Amino acid sequence: MKLASLKSGRDGKLVVVSRDLTRAVSAQHIAPTLQAALDEWADCETALLDLFNKLQAGPVSGEFPFDSEAAAAPLPRCYHWADGSAYVTHVELVRKARGAELPDSFWTDPLIYMGASDAFIGANDDVLAESEDWGIDFEAEVVVFTDDVPAGIKAEQARNHIKLIGLVNDVSLRNLIPAELGKQFGFYQSKPQTSFTPVAVTPDELGDAWDGAKVHLPLIATLNETKIGSPNAGVDMTFDFGQLIQHAAKSRALMAGTVIGSGTVANQGSPDGSCCLAEVRCLETIAQGKPSTPFMSFGDRIVIEMLDSDGLSIFGRIDQRIVQYHPPT
Amino acid sequence: MKLASLKSGRDGKLVVVSRDLTRAVSAQHIAPTLQAALDEWADCETALLDLFNKLQAGPVSGEFPFDSEAAAAPLPRCYHWADGSAYVTHVELVRKARGAELPDSFWTDPLIYMGASDAFIGANDDVLAESEDWGIDFEAEVVVFTDDVPAGIKAEQARNHIKLIGLVNDVSLRNLIPAELGKQFGFYQSKPQTSFTPVAVTPDELGDAWDGAKVHLPLIATLNETKIGSPNAGVDMTFDFGQLIQHAAKSRALMAGTVIGSGTVANQGSPDGSCCLAEVRCLETIAQGKPSTPFMSFGDRIVIEMLDSDGLSIFGRIDQRIVQYHPPT
Numbered sequence: 001m002k003l004a005s006l007k008s009g010r011d012g013k014l015v016v017v018s019r020d021l022t023r024a025v026s027a028q029h030i031a032p033t034l035q036a037a038l039d040e041w042a043d044c045e046t047a048l049l050d051l052f053n054k055l056q057a058g059p060v061s062g063e064f065p066f067d068s069e070a071a072a073a074p075l076p077r078c079y080h081w082a083d084g085s086a087y088v089t090h091v092e093l094v095r096k097a098r099g100a101e102l103p104d105s106f107w108t109d110p111l112i113y114m115g116a117s118d119a120f121i122g123a124n125d126d127v128l129a130e131s132e133d134w135g136i137d138f139e140a141e142v143v144v145f146t147d148d149v150p151a152g153i154k155a156e157q158a159r160n161h162i163k164l165i166g167l168v169n170d171v172s173l174r175n176l177i178p179a180e181l182g183k184q185f186g187f188y189q190s191k192p193q194t195s196f197t198p199v200a201v202t203p204d205e206l207g208d209a210w211d212g213a214k215v216h217l218p219l220i221a222t223l224n225e226t227k228i229g230s231p232n233a234g235v236d237m238t239f240d241f242g243q244l245i246q247h248a249a250k251s252r253a254l255m256a257g258t259v260i261g262s263g264t265v266a267n268q269g270s271p272d273g274s275c276c277l278a279e280v281r282c283l284e285t286i287a288q289g290k291p292s293t294p295f296m297s298f299g300d301r302i303v304i305e306m307l308d309s310d311g312l313s314i315f316g317r318i319d320q321r322i323v324q325y326h327p328p329t
Numbered sequence: 330m331k332l333a334s335l336k337s338g339r340d341g342k343l344v345v346v347s348r349d350l351t352r353a354v355s356a357q358h359i360a361p362t363l364q365a366a367l368d369e370w371a372d373c374e375t376a377l378l379d380l381f382n383k384l385q386a387g388p389v390s391g392e393f394p395f396d397s398e399a400a401a402a403p404l405p406r407c408y409h410w411a412d413g414s415a416y417v418t419h420v421e422l423v424r425k426a427r428g429a430e431l432p433d434s435f436w437t438d439p440l441i442y443m444g445a446s447d448a449f450i451g452a453n454d455d456v457l458a459e460s461e462d463w464g465i466d467f468e469a470e471v472v473v474f475t476d477d478v479p480a481g482i483k484a485e486q487a488r489n490h491i492k493l494i495g496l497v498n499d500v501s502l503r504n505l506i507p508a509e510l511g512k513q514f515g516f517y518q519s520k521p522q523t524s525f526t527p528v529a530v531t532p533d534e535l536g537d538a539w540d541g542a543k544v545h546l547p548l549i550a551t552l553n554e555t556k557i558g559s560p561n562a563g564v565d566m567t568f569d570f571g572q573l574i575q576h577a578a579k580s581r582a583l584m585a586g587t588v589i590g591s592g593t594v595a596n597q598g599s600p601d602g603s604c605c606l607a608e609v610r611c612l613e614t615i616a617q618g619k620p621s622t623p624f625m626s627f628g629d630r631i632v633i634e635m636l637d638s639d640g641l642s643i644f645g646r647i648d649q650r651i652v653q654y655h656p657p658t
Contacts, residue, residue, distance in 0.1 A: 010368060010584075039339060077408045077584060079447035082517070106512075113514040114443040118408035118584035130481060130580065152459060152656020173580060183435075185442040186515020188411070192581040251459065251502060252521040255339075255406060255447035327481020 001052035002199045003027070003164065004316075005034050005072045007122065012072040016052045017199050021316050024066035025055055034074050034200070038256040041147045041163055049202075066198075068316050073120035073196035074166055075145070075257055081117035081194070082248045083141070083170060083261035084110055088238040090266030090279060097282035110239045110247040113186045115170075115194065117259070123198045123318045127171050127302075128325035135174030136296040136322055139264040140221040140275035140304045142233050143168050144241050145200060149254040155242035158249070159212045162241055164200040167219065168261060169304050169318050171195065174278055174295060197304075197315035205314065213240035215306070217314075219265045221275050222303040223296070228280065229273025233265045233306075298324045330381035331528045332356070332493065333645075334363050334401045336451065341401040345381045346528050350645050353395040354384055363403050363529070367586040370476045370492055378531075395527075397645050402449035402525035403495055404474070404586055410446035410523070411577045412470070412499060412590035413439055417567040419595035419608060426611035439568045439576040442515045444499075444523065446588070452527045452647045456500050456631075457654035464503030465625040465651055468593040469550040469604035469633045471562050472497050473570050474529060478583040484571035487578070488541045491570055493529040496548065497590060498633050498647050500524065503607055503624060526633075526644035534643065542569035544635070546643075548594045550604050551632040552625070557609065558602025562594045562635075627653045 002019060005012025011033040015024040030047045031037035037044040054060050085091055091111065092102045121127075129136050145164035153161075176190035203210045209217045216234030220227065239247070244260050265275045274280050281291030296302070305317040331348060334341025340362040344353040359376045360366035366373040383389050414420055420440065421431045450456075458465050474493035482490075505519035532539045538546045545563030549556065568576070573589050594604045603609050610620035625631070634646040 079406045079408060080445055082445075085514075109508075109512075111512055111514050112517055114445060114517060116409055116411075116443060116581065117446075118587060119582060128480070128581075134580070150657050151457070151654060154657075157657065176580070179438075181513040183438075183440055184510040184513050184515070185414075185440050186513070188441055188443060188577065189579045248517065250518045251463070251505070252445065252457075253448060258447060325480060328479050328483075328486065 001049050002201045002205060003034060003048070003074060004066070004199045005074055005076055006070050007072045010077060011035060012076045016048060016055055017066050018055050019205070021066055021199065021313060023055060023063050025051065025060050025063040027051055035078065035257050038145065038147060038163065041256065068198040069124045071198035072122045074164070074200040075259065076120055078117045078120070078257045078259055079255055080258040081115040082112050082258065083115050083263060084112045084239060084244045085263035086110065086237050086239040086244060087263055087266040089236045089268045090264050093266070093279060093282050097285040107238060110244055112244065112247055115187070115191055119193050121193045121195045123195060123316060124320055125195065126321055126323035127195065128323055129173065129192065130325050130327060132297055134176055137172045137174050137277045138221065138296065138302045138304070139170040139172055140219050141168050141170050141264060142215050142219065142262045144260050146245065146254055146258045146260065147256045149245060149249050149258065151249055151251065151253045153246060153249050155240070155246040158245035159242040161245065162203060165203060165206065165210070165215065166200040167197040167304055167306060167315050167318065169195040169302060169320070170261060172276070195318050195320055197318055199316050201314060209308070213242040217306050217308070218272065219275055220305050220307070224301055227273065228277070229270070229275050231265050231267040231270070231272050231275060233262065236267050237262065296322050298322050330378050331530045331534060332363060332377065332403060333395070333528045334403055334405060335399050336401045339406060340364060341405045345377060345384055346395050347384050348534070350395055350528065350642060352384060352392050354380065354389050354392040356380055364407065364586050367474065367476060367492065370585065397527040398453045400527035401451045403493070403529040404588065405449055407446045407449070407586045407588055408584055409587040410444040411441050411587065412444050412592060413441045413568060413573045414592035415439065415566050415568040415573060416592055416595040418565045418597045419593050422595070422608060422611050426614040436567060439573055441573065441576055444520055448522050450522045450524045452524060452645060453649055454524065455650055455652035456524065457652055458502065458521065459654050459656060461626055463505055466501045466503050466606045467550065467625065467631045467633070468499040468501055469548050470497050470499050470593060471544050471548065471591045473589050475574065475583055475587045475589065476585045478574060478578050478587065480578055480580065480582045482575060482578050484569070484575040487574035488571040490574065491532060494532060494535065494539070494544065495529040496526040496633055496635060496644050496647065498524040498631060498649070499590060501607070524647050524649055526647055528645050530643060538637070542571040546635050546637070547601065548604055549634050549636070553630055556602065557606070558599070558604050560594050560596040560599070560601050560604060562591065565596050566591065625651050627651050
């Protein structure tokens, strides 16, 4: 089934969305918000699925056209947002471009950072930044939403806690990153609000493209009508979502509604392009000694989408513009 | 006024607590949870204050004895938990103990990490850890709770967004930290669940001890009946809470219910002891070449408290034990 949160207050209103993303119906009688549904997933799942099946079967009372502009992020705010860097080939490339070695441990010990989760933005919301000098970049990623995960869980069991899947644009301010990572405390100012696809879907919606821990489909990133890349998210994912959850839950339980990200999707050698501009620039640096592609400018439009084998959009598309923000004086 | 959340479901039930921490009354008719109150603080503050004033004035209908055992963290889960390291003298000491220089920038550019905020624990809840080998330590800190903070705010204006103050035990797994910081992505496994005092208080409850951005009182940490330290939280706080909020909000707004921590309270030269065992061990290392104080063991009891000038507890006390946790097999 497919779920979305219509913009309303801080947490949105839960709706069920048809598989073709054209129709929706309120699910608030089952759970007022997606967070509430995930908090009581075992109690809500069947009723939500029943509603989805009715919507698929034909017209239902109260249905309305689904408009991605009206959708907030599936969880407009959440309690735990952990973003991995699971495509180690990407990390290796970034390091190579600056002449640094990749520690061997990076192939066996996942990189994960904690992200700010108090204000995710919708698929068509503007990405706000104060300055282009910050080096505004997109990062196209796959994310999963979990229910409650016990501490110390192993990867195989962790897979059972993946309830929903979506895509994000994990916007990065590249020129703020080196100083932050140099302090070793992780990203902070360099990671503004993260954008989500209009819908999140249960794993069964992916059919054979979901193997229980990875999505085996291209993730398409398009900047100003030019395709930047469409690497396959199931290829070169060094740590699958089960392994990422195991890592995140080593010393503490994860609560319902935790969102775990894959990190920028990337394939070895980037044969199908890249899911962020930083990777494009690294490839240019390695080939030509310096990057020629700039980071994003105000007014730029970034589109992120994943299509099923019939060419239909699975999650809806992130389609947003970069807009300047003026801080209070 | 003083507020607490009684244990109930995932978000607790909001109560107002008397200044002496002995009596409480439900505030759920004003806001069901503290998060709901912070979401609509401008609308809730006066009604909550009225209720507090009535409780202070004498018996009110429905009041009951306040029991810190029944209290969850004031926010049992929140959407943004940003912990600073504002006592740079502490960071300098830790570095000195391992023979490393402190970069000059650490005196002007705050260190902040993003913490997991999906499951804060109550003042009397057990601290769970799988292994003593992880190097279990306490960290006594001051925290503030904000309402909505616009992106790009400056420190002076940021002070106005501090709505509540509390204390935390930001438990750290010291032996997991070096590898995590080495990866530059910040703390993750090394920071399990954070514990909070039973109540959070409005700044006016601190009287002259609150200067608008710092708390000028000793923070007392006691391990197994032995005082480890009582450094003054208003001394040597290199970055005050206004500055920490400015830093956290540089590139994005902070949403209501954001919790900002001071980092381990520490005074130059540690004349009144320390607020974590890591600092004790650093002092031993500098003086004797190696640490002699061990980290915490299962069964250890840690108490964290702050007293007003009359010797009365302001926030109630964190008083908890370290307990072994067995992961699922």
